[in-house]
Amino acid sequence: MTDAVAVLERLRALRAADAPTHGGRVLSYVYDSGRDELDDLADAAARLARPLNGLDPTVFPSISAMERDLIGFARRMLRGGRSVVGSITSGGTESCLLAVKTARDLWRAQHPDATGRPRLVTPTTAHAAFQKAAALFDLDWDPVPCAPDGTVRAADLVDRLDDDVALVVVSAPAYPTGALDPVAEVASAAADRGVSCHVDACFGGFVLPWWPGLPAWDFRVRGVTSISADLHKFGYAPKGVSVLLHGGGGGRRRHRAQFFATTRWPGYPVVNPTLLGSRSASPLAAAWAIAQHLGERGYAELTASTARAAAEFRRIVDGIQGLAVMGAPAGPAIALVADKNVSARERVDPHRLADAMLAHGWKVQHQPGLTQADGTRIPHSAHFTLTPVHEKEMAELGAALRAASDSVRGVRAADAxxxxxxxxxxxxxxxxxxxxxxxxxxxxxxxxxxxxxxxxxxxxxxxxxxxxxxxxxxxxxxxxxxxxxxx
Ligand SMILES: Cc1ncc(COP(=O)(O)O)c(C=O)c1O
Known part of the structure; x- marks a missing residue:
């Protein structure tokens, strides 16, 4: 046996090699509220729930109590009525997978004579989780090209909607561009054709409800049948928790199609609302505690900080020669590209920039370019997810961005x-x-x-x-x- 103290010492040493999870230095993956008390609260709640098994909430009713509270809270924030119901999942990918599986099963029930596979229509900028869902659940993924700046064109998506489409997806916002897709146009056209429409708000579900100046993109929009929203992103919970809600009339029927239930084995009756069997209740408890503590007001305040940080970030980028914002971001994710309106000597390549930011202590995510099915190309970019903590870090981030840009201006993109x-x-x-x-x-x-x-x-x-x-x-x-x- 190894001494427990020594084991933890080893883990601490391993953790020292990780990028910092607090302070905003990593501009993706982690969502720092800047409020230490949330970490302490999440730790305490997670610890209390640690021994539970979410497999059977009849044995551990605290689990369904927390789920009811959290689903109710999410439903209010996403403007759903009482007919909107849903489940807590382990993260964005699981929520997206289940949205697709649900729509597929409903489609199959409505098309008992269909011989082919149903289609899943998404813009090319929809999260890759939908490609995974199509692969796992046997749908044909039908990606619709966006404008070269990543803007989703509603008419192009609507053109693809036909009887064989099980689900069309729009994002609020899309991760690669930060843009809010044209939810109302797509959802209402989908409703007219009897097609399900999922709004992937995994990224934006707990920040866009309070973001200033956005058109409606939630359950107020006619035709929206499900929404995913991650508590482990702008819900500020530790990883492992998201919510998937079903509405659009018939929310209960949709939600039940998400379940897997069987009595056809000699063990305990299996009723799984989500993909896992046994599951930890710790992420749920942590998210529940944070949502209880912050309430709508707390989220609104944190969003106000993030929105100020994002506005300041854009002012800084506007002042840097050779760098440009891709498309029209409508929230806390912003992608930077080389400014095509200036000469090659003056351009800042976003991947050179992301590499150069390392020397200044900032970890920026590289996003590769993509040639779409129609031959148009979405350029490679550098992704910045801004969080509340960046409001007070913006002077330092701006200084690093200017210095890193100066160091790579005119350097050509890497050539493979x-x-x-x-x-x-x-x-x-x-x-x-x-x-x-x-x-x-x-x-x-x-x-x-x-x-x-x-x-x-x-x-x-x-x-x-x-x-x-x-x-x-x-x-x-x-x-x-x-x-x-x-x-
Ligand atoms: C819009 C969107 N959908 C889905 C996901 C997948 O979420 P997760 O990484 O929690 O599985 C992400 C992750 O960034 C996202 O931004």
């Missing part, structure tokens, strides 16, 4: 064409071979990407990813991640 050409000769071309584990590992090391860490420049790896055929790039990234946890 030689590597891509070499791989093409080896057969890794469009429609060609896909590397297995050993070949993928060799290729990664050849590309100098055998090791990745939080403080490593990523521009070259991203340049490679965006130029390779998707199945090849996906195999390389799978290998990269899989090797990290190999003993």
């Amino acid at each position: 064409r030689m590597l891509v050409a070499a791989l093409r000769i080896l057969g890794y071309r469009e429609g060609g071979r896909v590397p297995g584990p050993s070949a993928a590992w060799r290729l990664l090391r050849l590309a100098g990407a055998g090791r990745v860490s939080a403080d490593q420049p990523m521009a070259m790896l991203m340049a490679l990813i965006e130029r390779l055929p998707a199945p090849v790039a996906e195999a390389l990234l799978t290998e990269l991640l899989a090797r990290l946890s190999e003993p």
Whole structure:
């Protein structure tokens, strides 16, 4: 046996290599309210609920009590009436998966004679969780190209709606661009055609309700049949908790289609509202405690801080030559691109910028460019998720952004064409071979990407990813991640 103190000491040492989760230095993944008391509250609540099993709330009724409170709170914030019901899930991906599974099962029930697979229509900027849902639940994913600045065109989505569509998705906002999709136009057209419409507010569900100047995008909108909203993002709860709500008339019927129930085995009757069986109640308890503590007023105050930070951030970007905001963000996510209106010498490449920000202590997420099905290209960008803590950090963030921009202005984007050409000769071309584990590992090391860490420049790896055929790039990234946890 190893001494418990020594075990924790080792964990502390391991944690020292992690990027900082507080203070706003990591501009994605973590959502810092800037209020330490929320962490203490979440810890205490999570600890109280730690031994419970969410598998059976009849045995542990505290679980359904917390769920009722939290679902009720989310329903009020998302302007749903009493007919809106839902479930607490383990995160955004699970909420999106379940929204798709629900719509698929309802579609199948309505089309008993259909022989083909139903379609899932999304803009290309919809979260990748929907591609995963289509793959897992056997739907045809039908991505609809956006404008080159990532703006979603309602008419293009509506054009795709037909009898074989189980679900159309819009985002509030879309993660890659921060833009609020045209929810009302798409949802009402979907309702006219009898198609379900999901609003993915995983990112914005607990911040956009208080964001100034937005059109309605929630259950007030005719045709919206479900909404996902993550408590572990702008709900400020620790990871592992999201909410999925069903409405649009028939909310209960929709919600029940989300469940899996069976009595066809000799064990306990299984009734799972979500994907897991046994599940921790700690994330639920932490989110419940934070929502109880903050209430609507607390969320409104935190959102006001974030909105001020976002406005100031945009003023700073406007003053930096060569850098531009992509599209029309409508909340706390902002993507930066190179300004195409100035000469190449004056441009700031966003991935060079993200790499340069590391030296100033800021971790910015690289977003690769994407060639859409119609041949248009959404450019590569740098993603910034702003949170309440950034209001007081904005002077430092601005200084870092200016200095990092100055250091890379005029430096061309990383160019992986030689590597891509070499791989093409080896057969890794469009429609060609896909590397297995050993070949993928060799290729990664050849590309100098055998090791990745939080403080490593990523521009070259991203340049490679965006130029390779998707199945090849996906195999390389799978290998990269899989090797990290190999003993
Ligand atoms: C719009 C949107 N949907 C879904 C997700 C997936 O959420 P999670 O990472 O919690 O699974 C995200 C994550 O960033 C998101 O921004």
